[in-house]
Amino acid sequence: MPVQSFWRWDGPRPTVVDRRTDARTLLARVAVFGGAIALSAFGIGEMVGVVKAGGIVGLEWPLVVLFGVTFSWIALSAASGVVGFIAGIVERRTPRPVPRPLKSRTALVMPVYNESPARTVSALEAMAHSVAATGQGAHFEIFILSDTTDSTAWIEEEVAFMRLRHRLAGVMQVWYRRRHKNTARKAGNVGDFVTRWGGRYDHMLVLDADSLMEGETIATLAQMMEDDPRAGIIQTLPLIVNRNTLFARLQQFAGRIYGPLIARGLATWTGRDGNYWGHNAIIRTRAFAEACGLPDLKGRKPFGGHVMSHDFVEAALIRRSGWAVYMVTWLGGSYEESPPSLLDVASRDRRWAQGNIQHTPLVVARGIAWPSRIHFATGIMSYLASPIWLMLLLTGLALALQARFIRPEYFSKDFSLFPAWPRFDSERALQLFIITMGVLMLPKVLGTIETLMRPEIRRKAGGGLAIVGSLFVETLLSAMVAPVMMLIQSRHVIEILSGRDSGWKTQRRDDGGIAVSEVFRHHWQHIAIGLVMGLAAYAISPAILAWMAPTLVGLVLAVPISWASGSMELGLTLRRARLLLIPEETETPAVISAAAAREAEAVAELPEVEDGLTLVVSDRRMRELHEHLLLPPPLRERGKPELDPVMAEAKIREAVSVEEALRWLTPKERMAVLTDPVLLTHLERLRDAADIRPTVVPAGE
Structure with a gap:
């Protein structure tokens, strides 16, 4: 695997090597990007119309820009969803490989x-x-x-x-x-x-x-x-x-x-x-x-x-x-x-x-x-979208605060016959809100329609009414989660830009909730931000509060929402009501059933290992198996020993029993011992010495 360079490339262009970009792909690209550009231009034009009633001044410029970025992001998803809906009709007639x-x-x-x-x-x-x-x-x-x-x-x-x-x-x-x-x-x-x-x-x-x-x-x-x-x-x-x-x-x-x-x-x-x-x-x-x-x-x-x-x-x-x-x-x-x-x-x-x-x-x-560049850009944008959305909300709130509490400068220092202050076309703003929600919901609606059009999937997913009901439940709950994820991802971006590394943590895969105290520890800041924004909106006007309510509700209720998200009881209750049901639950695929049955057998049959190193030292068959599976130790430069094996060996040599040595070893030193057959032998000798050590009887007894 020769190491590649991102900044040097002398090979042929991919399109030259592989010319199988067919007419269908080209047409889809025109439809997706052409549609996204057209939708974005329309949405941005409408936003300009909303704010230009009194001329675009001050914070209205960043408001338009931030809206343009977020609207373009959902427009691309909507255009791709439309192409996916159309392609689904063609896909059913696609020939499958004959085994x-x-x-x-x-x-x-x-x-x-x-x-x-x-x-x-x-x-x-x-x-x-x-x-x-x-x-x-x-x-x-x-x-x-x-x-x-x-x-x-x-x-x-x-x-x-x-x-x-x-x-x-x-x-x-x-x-x-x-x-x-x-x-x-x-x-x-x-x-x-x-x-x-x-x-x-x-x-x-x-x-x-x-x-x-x-x-x-x-x-x-x-x-x-x-x-x-x-x-x-x-x-x-x-x-x-x-x-x-x-x-x-x-x-x-x-x-x-x-x-x-x-x-x-x-x-x-x-x-x-x-x-x-x-x-x-x-x-x-x-x-x-x-x-x-x-x-x-x-x-x-x-x-x-x-x-x-x-x-x-x-x-x-x-x-x-x-x-x-x-x-x-x-x-x-x-x-x-x-x-x-x-x-x-x-x-x-x-x-x-x-x-x-x-x-x-x-x-x-x-x-x-260039599509690979688009993949990189969309991956980046999937996380930058959250801080951009947050900045859009804060800019809108700042404009409302300015209009409510700050006396406008009707005439600028430059000569003008007309005053300049923020003014909005409220009727057009409502229309734009409806359009934006329609673009945002379009892939979900099309996916639901496609499911309803397929009788077998519709039946296994609980029927038409259950699917439509599930659409509303999923949309409502996702809308409440979205503001919390917005703040979480915004914090992630800030941490990354400030140089903090994520590390590598094991992912929790089993069902089960998290303690309320732990949930509160992660979300109290989100509640505080929601309350502050809510008070600011209320101070401006009830209308502004109503406009921000979908975002504020999710933030203020962050703790119960997050706690409920891990609740198996709530999930199963919805399942019994045939909501959020998927076909694979009604008719479980064979490999899923087989894996579940074999996991139950494995849990029952595999021994419970309390301490891996103790087992290897105490069980000769386990020691032989372990050494058989070991890779050769990695090469290192002479004169530069690694700390963990050296410390492990020193502790083992100083200990008077296996129990004492195991108590002294850190987790990394335990791994070092398991990696090195020589250190395992030292531990075994310590065990054997303890087995044959004569009993010392104190004098006078």
Whole structure:
């Protein structure tokens, strides 16, 4: 994997290498960008009409600019949604590949980082049996790529891996590797796999720890790779499933009802210049190896260092090398899970925000296709939109305060026959508000209409009335969450711009709420901001307060909204009322049912490991297994030993018992011991010495 450069590129342009940009893609691009430009021009023109009654003065200029940016952002989404709706009619007539025997070998790659081993191996087992049922199991192998940093979780992974290998004997080969250092996070994890073992496989299907895919979907992706020798990445559309909290059910419903339409619009206009979302996609290993060696970015974190949101960058680089990247929205059977609450999403968003903003200089990287630049720009804008929206609200409030409390300067110092002060066309402002809401809601409405037009999906989602009712519930609750997320993401952007790094935290995946005290600790500032803005609006006029009410309600009620978002009881209550229901709940896909059943078995059968290092030292079979799975220790420069192994060895030598040594070792030192067979031997000798040490009887007894 040669390290790439973002600023030097002497190769051919992607459009020269791959000329399969068809008329449909070109027409979709004209429709999306032409429609977005036309809508934006109309909306901005209307906004100018609202404020120009007395001439555009003072804060009215930034008001127009900020409105123009936000309106253009939703206009692009609306135009893409319309294209996705139209493309859905054509997609039903798209010919599907006829299954045939495969010739290639594909690795099902699952990177893990301090995850539940029972959950991950159960998902892999379900997928392996599903693939085997297609008759193509011999062409696939499983590879678990661990970056786990907890010693006990590491040993649990090894035990779970051996159990999985035993259960899949004769079905599919299973491999496991844990890196000594998780350099560059997930991108480095996958890159390490490619450089060590990638040559063994024609393709790798990259999964997330919460991924599930039907065997037929996996086999179809491998067949499509064989049929299209210029394909570098083929991305599926993962549907969100398996969650029951209120917030997760909102995500599931939106992803299932509106998501396919939005994704189809994106896939139609991007064509073979598509994007990659980091999982549930198949990648040509040779293409990835030659094009996706990521360099470290210059400067300090958060902008410098390794590339965080690597998937967007890998798609751009692989496309730059002439390989196609595209999404097949018609191929079902691809699933993932949602974070269970608003705070869990906020925690994940912090990392994603930093990764996307880090892409800012890459928008002008050399040689990449212009749709890849659009992907970078939209990723950046998805987080900048929140502070822009906040500035728009504050500018509007400042204008209202100025009009209410500050005496206008009717005549400027420059000679003029006419006074100049802020004036608004209230009737036109109301019309513009209605238009803006219509543009914002258009993808949701079209997605709902599309679902209602498909009898099988409509029936499984609870029927027409339930779907329309769910649309209103999802829209109302999302509108209350949106202001809170606006402030959370605005804070993220400020932290990133001020140089604070996000770190790498384990994602919470299980259903379950968060304590009210913890919720209040995260949201009290949002409540305070909402109250201050509300008092300011009321001081101006009740009309201004009414205008800002949709935003203020969400902020003032931030604590109960956030707490309710993680409530499984509220989520299940709505499910019983057939609201926010998705077809996959009415008729559960086979691979989801199989994964759930196998997880229950794994939880019951896998031993509960209290302390991983203690188990390895005390159980000889576990010690042999652990050492068998260890990679060779990484090379280091002579004369520069690492601190953790040195400190661990010193503590072990000084201890008089295993218990004392284990009590002294820090978490990082425990990992160092598990990484080094020599240090494990020292611990074992300490244990053996304790076993044979003679009893000392005090004198006189």
